Amino acid sequence: MVNENVRVQRTKIIRKALAKPYGTKNVSVTAGKGTAASWVDVHVFIDRPEDCICRNGGDPWRCDVCGCKLREETDHIRRMAYLAIRAAGISFGQYLMDDGYNTMSDQVLFRVHFKDSK
Secondary structure, eight states: OOOHHHHHHHHHHHHHHHHHHHOGGGEEEEEOOGGGTTOEEEEEEEOOOTTOSOTTTOOTTTSHHHHHHHHHHHHHHHHHHHHHHHHTTOOOOEEEOSSSSOOEEESEEEEEEETTOO
C-alpha cells in the first residue's frame, strides 16, 4: 500500500518540475487510485512541429517529423521527472514485468500529445 502523502508529494513534485518548461495548463500528473495507487500518469501537451507532414489528420507516430519530436519530448520529460523525484529523496513504485525475465520496471507512464489533437 502506498502512503497517501507520498502519492500527493510525488505528483506535486513532477507537476512543478514540468510546469516550468511546458506551462501549468499543458501538464497533467495524476496518481492512481485503488489497486493502482502506486501508479503515476504524466501527460504533457506540446505544439506540433511547423514542418509536420501529418497535420491533416495523419497519425503523428507515422510522421517522421512528429514521431521524432514526440520521442525527444517523452525522453526529456522522463529525465526531468526522474531528476525531480530523486532530488526529493522519493521513488516510483515498481512492478515485475511478465516477460519471462522478471524485469523490474517503475510504475509511471509518460505521454506526450500535440495540443491540436485533443
